[in-house]
Amino acid sequence: MSRFRPGRVIGISVGTLVILMIGVYGPATLLGPLPTAAVTLMTPDAPVAASTPALPAAGTSGILALTPVSEAADAADTDTAAATDGAAALGAAPIATGGGAEALPMASAAKIITALVVLDAKPLAVGEAGPAYSLVTADYQDYLDYTAEDARTVIVFPGESWTEREMLQAMILGSSNNHADTLARWAFGSVDAYLAAANEWLAANGMGDTTVVDANGLSDGSAGTGADLARIAALAATNPVIADIIAKPASALVGQRGVNNTTAYLPDEGITGISRSYTDAGGVCFLFTAAVTVDTETFTFAGAFLGEPDYDTLTADLTALMASARAGITQLPVLTQGDAYATLTTAWGDTADAVVGTPKTRFGWQAATPGEAVVDLDAVATGRAGSSVGRVTVDAFGESVSSNLKLERTLTDPGPGWRLLHPIPLITALIDSQ
Known part of the structure; x- marks a missing residue:
């Protein structure tokens, strides 16, 4: 008869534990x-910026990076490339803003909004004339009324025919107030219908701080911020039809009616004007693009200055901006x-x-x-x-x-x-x- 041996049980247990430690714990650990x-x-x-943008302390201003128009023009599908650049301009944040954030009268910058909204409703291809429109009495009366007010006009006569492109040329290059109204009526049936469409377009594209109450910006109620108007400048610069019109000489106007290009300003600084105007309430308002080339690379940006007191101040402020651009545009870490x-x-x-x-x-x-x-x-x-x-x-x-x-x-x-x-x-x- 076997007897229970506690020592043997303990020994077996210890041995088993040792075996487990060697066989399991050791390898596991x-x-x-x-x-x-x-x-x-x-x-x-x-990283520290080499030079921050120099923007006016007064008024409202903004600058926005954009893809150069030349890249869109070189693309196989120009309209698609420009649309892509336009979408980028809508989605991008400004590089910088200056002055106040409140909306100020925008003067003829409103005409660039008119051009964008009309082209959205009545698209054109680059070089295409578009449909023709026979001017009516209201169009001629606008010409007479604005001329009497000493506002910018391009001469028209009742019954003569203007194509869509020619009307855009007169409005953009000649800053024609009467053609802004004519385009609005032609594209939307009435100026009021255009205004409803334009304000809806602004809000839908994220520019809710900007409002238009007329097609040409003579009213103080057409007002916007520097950030919004810099985006308008970017959209205009990347729109192939508007960019093509701005690139052409003033003689491209219908009938070569002796209208000077009102947009050009400080080209020697690398600036291309999109809209330049003055009103008593708005001061000098300027939409533009500018380019700085370093070695073989070019950086292009769009900008808007609203509420400049005079052209001497505009010149000084743009010169300071471009000096800061040449100092700050580089290969950035x-x-x-x-x-x-x-x-x-x-x-x-x-x-x-x-x-x-x-x-x-x-x-x-x-x-x-x-x-x-x-x-x-x-x-x-x-x-x-x-x-x-x-x-x-x-x-x-x-x-x-x-x-x-x-x-x-x-x-x-x-x-x-x-x-x-x-x-x-x-x-x-x-x-x-x-």
Whole structure:
């Protein structure tokens, strides 16, 4: 008859435990996966702009980056390319704004809105004349009335025929107040119907701070902000029909009626005027584009200055703006090599920063810092200095820019001693890996 031997049971239990430790615990701790490093995100110092835009303290103003018209003109599908650029102009934030944020009388900048809204309703291809319109008594009376008020006009006669393109030429190049009304009536049936459509168009395109109460801007109630009107200038510059009209000499006007191009101003500074006008309430109002070339790259932006007291002030302010543009437009750092976007800390106390491995720059004018970074890191426990551990992406000047992230220093294996003494994090890591 066998007898119960406690010592033997204890020995078996101890032996079993030792076997389990050697066969399971040892491999689980010594050979199993390590817990991944904890991640702490970081924000490096923002790059410093070489020169911020110089904008007037008075009035209201704004500038907006845009794709040069020449790129749209070189595209295989010009209308599609221009539409894409126009969409970009609508979605882009201004590079900078100046003066006040309240809407001010916009003078003849309202005619550029008229041109955009009419072309939206009655599209033209570049070089196309469009449908012809026979002027009626109301069109001739507008000419007489505006001439009597000493407002800008282009002469017309009852019954003569003008094409859509010719009417746009007279309104844009000659700043013809009577042609603005004629275009509005022709495209929408009445000026009131045009105004309803134009204000709906402004609101739908994110320019709710701007309102028109006439087609030509003679009324003080047609008012807008510098930010909105810079967007109008960008849309006009990237509209292939308007850009083509502005690029042509004034002699392109119907009948070569001796009308000067009212839009041109300071071309030697790299400025192309889109609309230039003066009213007592609005002061000098100017919509324009400007270009700065550095080496082989050109940066083009659209701008609006409203409420300038006189042309001497406009000249001084535009000259200052272009000087700041030439100083500030360059290859701008977006993601700088060595900048840390995260710190990795292991359970055994090693730390290493995740830093930008490949620098990224963009040609432009940095008035605002790149947007918030999106960091996508791999699960890392150990790794050599310089090894890739993920990517960082930022929005810069309307473009998504990405670069790889690398370990700034080595994260080492903690060794068998740490592994054997820290079973819980190791077993947790093993379970998580299954």
